[in-house]
Amino acid sequence: MMIYLKAYDLWDSISKGYKLPEGELPNDTLVSQVKKIKDEATKNFKALSLLHSAVTESLFPRIVGATTAKEAWDTLKEEFQGSKRTRAIRLLHLRREFANLKMKASESVKDFVSRLMEIVNQMKIYGEKFTDQVIVEKVLISLTENFDSKISVIEESKDLSTLTVTKLIGSLQAHE
Template sequence: MALSSHVSLPPPTVFGGDEYEFWAVKMEAYLKAYNLWSAVEKGYEPLAESGNLTVAQIKQLKEESRRNYKALSFLHSAVAATIFQRIVGASTEKEAWDTLQEEFQGSDRVRAIKLLNFRRECELLKMKDGNAIKDYVSKLIETINQMRIVGEKIPDQKIIEKVLISLPERFDSKVAAIEESKDLAKLIVNELIRSLQAHEQRICKRVESSTEGAFQARFKGKQPSSSREVKKQSGYDKNIKTKGGVNETEGEK
């Protein structure tokens, strides 16, 4: 939904030549907030001047022209001076946008190659046994967002499926429980991650308790089994005799 006429957003983020993909996502959202994204998607072509234009056509022409130049003005204000030089000659928002996209994101062929590489990386990505679920999911989401930026449409259900099939063996019981009790078509990513993290924490606590129990058992096994052994180890057993039959303590006396 576009903003009302009396509400305005802060100025858009200025693009200086780095991280074009992230800036493009922000700029697209900014233009959509003002209902101007169609100027990029559909472009703007002025109708030829003609005395045969109806009042409705003239009104439409003026509205499309206004929207185009408003969007172009936003784009001008969202790039640094060095970048503005690339689009200074563009008369439409779409022309300026396509110019920046071609230079900083590459042609359709280049974007297709990037997408192929990201797909391969995503397919090979699996959680290793020593990794934390948070770290693995962060890496997966980062790769998927890169794919989305270059045009791939990836629903959240695909992310959920990818996570469930790429977890190590210690999550098998949890995955089975989720598949049996949840509707994967309605499950959201954050809910899945919270559930897996809770399972991971339980595993960690179980391992810690087991390790602590084993340590205590081993330590207990080394303890003296009787008070006599305690006295022997501490040197206070008065019944210990020397070769001469005299208690060492008594001999000292």
């Protein structure tokens, strides 16, 4: 949703917030200031409208009373991610799951990487940052023993700091 709002140049209404003007504008307000205020209001209500149209019928009542897009966004964020404490605990569990993740003997490389990337993407939602190098290293240390020779070849022939996950997966699938 964030990308959608950014594509329509509406994200600022959420990230910076919008304050509804109280009362009428003074008579000495410049035309440029009035135009800016109207543009900000228009962007806020467009963003709010997009949020209203994007949520399910069960979520709509929770944001229908919001007067600004930021207020609706914060409500949705709380709904899906929980409080700061909840997010921190969830991220801790995901970190543990990431650290303990190993490839199963009966699992294909594609299935293992899918499981890994699902955890990585969930962690990214909670604000964790990942580089390709971290993911590449995790894949290499989590593979089963029958990949040991291929791992050695990859470590010797490629620079792990520049190796992308996609290229690594391609190499491993070819070996598989």
